[in-house]
Amino acid sequence: MTIPGPTAAAPAVLALDAVTKAFGPIEVLHGVDFALHPGEVHALIGENGAGKSTTMKILAGYLDPTGGQVLLEGQPVTFAGSDEAEERGIIMIHQEFNLAEHLSVDQNVFLGRELTRGILLDHKAMRARTADLLSQLHCRVDPATPVNRLSVPDKQMVEIAKALSRRARVLIMDEPTAVLTERETEVLFAQIERLRAEGVAILYTSHKLGEVKRIADRVTVLRDGTMVRSDLTADVTEDDMAAAMVGRELSDLYPPKVRGSAEPILEAQGITVPGVVHDASLVLHRGEVLGLGGLVGSGRTELAEAIAGLRPRTGSVRLDGTDLPAGQVAQAMRAGLAYLTEDRKGAGLLLDKSLRENLTLPLLETFGRPLIDRRREEAALDRAIAEFAIRAPSRDMAVGDLSGGNQQKLLLAKVLLSDPQVIIIDEPTRGIDIGTKQQIYTLIARLAAEGRSIIVISSEMPELIGLASRVIVMHAGRIAGELSGDAVTEGAIVRLAMGMDDTDKDHAA
Amino acid sequence: MSTASNSPASAAPAQRRPRVNLTVIAPLVALVVLIAIGMALNPNFLSYANITNVLARSAFIGIIAIGMTFVITAGGLDLSVGSMAAFVAGLMILVMNLLTESMGPGLPVIFAGIALALLAGLAAGFINGILITRAGIEAFILTLGTMGIYRSLVTWLADGGTLSLGYEMREMYRPVYYGGLFGIAWPILVFAALAILGEITMRHTAFGRHCAAIGSNEKVARYSSVAVLRVRLATYVLLGTLVGIAVVMYVPRLGSASATTGLLWELEAIAAVIIGGTLLKGGFGRVWGTVVGVLILSLIGNLLNLTDVVSPYLNGAIQGVVIILAVVLQRNTGAAR
Known part of the structure; x- marks a missing residue:
């Protein structure tokens, strides 16, 4: 299905062939064909819930496909797990970092693959190698710093350093720039370009279409678990991408501005x-x-x-x-006065609690005293679901299982509950x-x-x-x-x- | 995100699927199995005397475990409750004896003793809570410290021996443990009433919901304008007060307190909470589960005493296995979420 472009002269290193994936009775991927070529940056875009994460997880060996095949250098493979995929040079950098917070940077980079001298750890070599990798990334973090003292962008850089240290052939990056400033994004892009020149195949997801346009050679759009289009980036505009993702024209992203009063x-x-x-x-x-x-x-x-x-x-x-x-x-x-936090998962919502319990938490006292009136809570949730167009498969589900967009809508509903x-x-x-x-x-x-x-x-x-x-x-x-x-x-x-x-x-x- | 799918199925009225949740039914199943075994092994098991005996003895740990459920649900822990109970009991007996000397035996002495026990429990809980919330000391460490302090204080009060309530007072106070209403002993009635109140508080009040929110994610609770420190303090004060109530029911049973009073109660209470399905790391708690947990633990002891299949000396071992099983069960369902 995938039309090889000029940059994809080399055969695909990792590909999906008519892959489907179902969780229980619900199929979330419907026959996706997808190929990553050495020396190519391939952007995978789509709305939340379109199946990007599932696709990435199948590629990186975290999930098995329900139907279809994963092809590594043309041969069907079944990874026993992400460890085996990593062993073969397929590395995924998650949006939520996989770092041991109390360990130092170098301990994290070499976690599970520590360099040793005899039976003892070779701290010096690991530290030096980490410092090397970080300087390649223009990251001025001391390898001895515990990870929990790093800023979010620095943690991202440590994740990338970790991937680099594993000599990745395929690098899968899940929204790497979501937490980066523009300057840090530039550094990341320089690294991506360097890796591309070295022949690494890179899968990149982002909601920032401008970035996709800039860094990716090829862009594939997923919508509702189906591949909608796959083109060379040069052939599509940002508007084309957005339209393909949403399935309709996005006339004006921003509504007309409202003038405030002078008061x-x-x-x-x-x-x-x-x-x-x-x-x-x-x-x-x-x-x-x-x-x-x-x-x-x-x-x-x-x-x-x-x-x-x-x-x-x-x-x-x-x-x-x-x-x-x-x-x-x-x-x-x-x-x-209400404040909606930027840290949706850490400070905004109780991920293991239901929608209702999250919605009413700041204002429980107003839902009946001393006993909470369950019906009023349910009614408030009904209103929130309708007003904010929250899409939840079940209202009793844990909020952590909602997509990011629906979590954000619920958080907005929660913050606005106090009027x-x-x-x-x-x-x-x-x-x-x-x-x-x-x-x-x-x-x-x-x-x-x-x-x-x-x-x-x-x-x-x-x-x-x-x-x-x-x-x-x-x-x-x-x-x-x-x-x-x-x-x-x-x-x-x-x-x-x-x-x-x-x-x-x-x-x- | 087409317009059609914007009218979500979820806008329909709540549809609750009957879910068979292992953590929900497991403690109940265990309890039923224990009762069945008991009935099979000994015809006296279901006798009025034996049931009353088991329930009345469970009441002390049970009342404390109700409070412990709130503390653990809010992400805390209190190791000091056993020693606290011993200390409060010692203090109560000491003061009641002194009052008997000055006022003569009588009901006022009992009321003064009860008031003192409740106040002392409340104060002890407050001290734990204030140090944990305001001075920011880890609950485990702090209550490990106060556990040692109270244990040592009661030993000191009793001068290494036993503090005993005077004979007249003991006779007068006895009915609070041995008496009852409609043939049900007072400790059982108090335990039942507190359990029902506790369950309602946990499930249907803002305080209970706030406890779960804090245990689930303290930062989210704070950002949702929950008074985190005040709620956590309140859980320890509540627990201390319940320790006071437990002591009020306990003292008339033996009429004495010593260095070994309430030994290991804290562990039994915590174990009961965990067996009942409350998460040790906080975020979810249920009082009825704790009650089932308490009953399971005391039934094991009772069964071993009634039968000679297994030595009663293995009581601790069997209880230990049950606790470990409960936690394994919790972890499995936790991963499935």
């Missing part, structure tokens, strides 16, 4: 969180969508959490004329497919049209530009500047985020 509703003055945020102030107006930009680690999230009462802080926060005390998240919620006047949304669409993205953007615009005020924190420039009428940019824990109207451009945001515009402030920092 301030939230005023934060001189917010300082020791070590991360320094003397940051901002004003949010009623009915406004305010963007908050900056690099990962610039203090955006910490500022938002400080305002929401989730972090100790100094400085004052006034919401509609009332002062909100520091560190009192329940009080902030009652006053009408807040001010909503701070941190990374509203991280790891979410384009169809759900559009739904969330429409929702944000609707909330603003209802007179609510919203702060959107995002690493994705188009999102800030598309949603916000005004953007505040942070750099190194300080407010680097503010842009509004036509001045909100990608270039201007990047300059502020890099700390390039205001040299005086930079010196002070």
